[in-house]
Amino acid sequence: MITALPLALIFSFIVPQQNQSSNSPLDLIHVQVANEAQFQFLNILLHDVDDHQARHPGGAVVAYATDLEQNLLSREGFRFEVITEDLADWYARRAESDPSARSSSGTMGGFRTLAEIGQELDRLANDYPNLVSVKQSIGSSIQGRDIWMVRVSDNPNTIEPGEPTAWFDALHHAREPMSAESLLLFIDWICQGYGIDEELTRVVDSRNLLFVPCVNPDGYEYNRMTNPNGGGMWRKNRRANSGGSYGVDLNRNYDWAWGSQWGGSSGSGSSEIYRGTAPFSEPETASIRDASAAYPPGVSISTHTYSNLWLFPWSYDTIFAPDDAQLRDYAMEMTANNGYAYGTSWEVLYVANGVADDYAYGQHGA
Ligand SMILES: [Zn+2]
Structure with missing residues (x-):
């Protein structure tokens, strides 16, 4: 695994070029991943990287990316294709055309x-x-x-x-x-x-x-306010951060292994995984x-x-929890019928x- 230091270095280069707090449309993209370093780069740059297939030879990830981020990926030599343009619009159109969505609960x-x-x-x-x-x-x-x-x-x-x-x-x-x-x-x-x-x-x-x-x-x-027909792609809360960006990733704000010494959150307010100013x-x-x-x-x-994943602790570092065997047993039971992949967050x-x-x-x- 790449350590926290190079992660921080990569981050300092890419932060000025991204603007995740804007309302730039997010596309769904499919990116080829050649090695672990490329994978870590994607994790820091993009949002909700879905990678449980990524670490195999010829692996790829599915992720959200703005046009700006796609330009950066091109410059960095990544090979990727856009699966869905403007996801918010796509979701709204799907809901409009799908009778089951129209007749459902919300x-x-x-x-x-x-x-x-x-x-x-x-x-x-x-x-x-x-x-x-x-x-x-x-x-x-x-x-x-x-x-x-x-x-x-x-x-x-x-x-x-x-x-x-x-x-x-x-x-x-x-x-x-x-x-x-x-x-x-x-x-x-x-x-x-x-x-x-x-x-x-x-x-x-x-x-x-x-x-x-x-x-x-x-x-x-x-x-709901920006996309009343569904498809809104805002992830964080609505904290007004210093510097003009919005939002803290609530799922990086808990007081367990909070902070910059771990590689799974960001100190930048514009990041989708911004951890906030304090736990x-x-x-x-x-x-x-x-x-x-x-x-x-x-x-x-x-x-x-x-x-379609079942994740269990630990997430903050590449270590196993003291109850790993039991957590894994639960995971096997919980995924027996739905076929979800399971593991610690860092594994999958x-x-x-x-x-x-x-x-x-x-x-x-x-
Ligand atoms: Zn989530």
């Missing part, structure tokens, strides 16, 4: 808006008052929006400290609406199966299941910290889209530091 290209997520939580609490709590705010975003949580359990409005807690969250990254939808569908599925499926009923009766379907309401709402500098991550301290989880699942994706799953594991053993 009005934002088939996905729920922030308001509609709140309405669905209200509906679930109404329809299943003995299983789903009234939604409660665990804190506010920078722009003052509530971060909602519901508890699913046999006595949902009563804290039962004797029952172990399982934690589920979604939408750290604003452009990943399927992550919230998957949790809402999961809650609905639990409620419909309760009293019918024996194992499911046992779990609900003996556990606190906590759900936070939108960790990043400002970023999510920003995407838990953002009210959104601080809300997660406080809620998870109030209800310490034994299991924690943080959902993203779209790479990239090094990422200050992330939610490392914090949940490091702080709570979850």
Whole structure:
């Protein structure tokens, strides 16, 4: 693996040339990767590099890139092709032309808006008052929006400290609406199966299941405002950074291996993986910290889209967790039916530091 120092050097060269805080259209591109150094270069330059095939001979990655970034890749000698021009536009058109998207639950290209997520939580609490709590705010975003949580359990409005807690969250990254939808569908599925499926009923009766379907309401709402028909590509929160850029990557802002000594985050406000000025500098991550301290989880699942991966700690460095064998066993079970690739983040994706799953594991053993 390349070390943190050369990563920092590469970064200092490319930062002035990129402008990820602008609204430049993002294309989906397919890039040939000749070696590990090229792969690391891509990881730093681009966003959400999906690479679990990249480290094989002739490997390639799929990633988002602006025209400016594609120019830079050309200059650096990368071979790539554009799969989809202007993803936001493509998503909006797809939603418009797809009857199943139009008839589905949400009005934002088939996905729920922030308001509609709140309405669905209200509906679930109404329809299943003995299983789903009234939604409660665990804190506010920078722009003052509530971060909602519901508890699913046999006595949902009563804290039962004797029952172990399982934690589920979604939408750290604003452009990943399927992550919230998957949790809402999961809650609905639990409620419909309760009293019918024996194992499911046992779990609900003996556990606190906590759900936070939108960790990043400002970023999510920003995407609705810029792209009301879906396809908004904003990722971070809406922090106004010094220097005029916007947004902290909430999934680099946790107080576990936070900082520049690790190679999986950026100190540049314009970067898509900007870690912020300090651990838990953002009210959104601080809300997660406080809620998870109030209800310490034994299991924690943080959902993203779209790479069909099951990732487990550690993410911040190329090392294995003390419970690696157990985490790997869970991963095998969780991917047995869906065929997802699994591993630590650095094995199947990239090094990422200050992330939610490392914090949940490091702080709570979850
Ligand atoms: Zn994500």
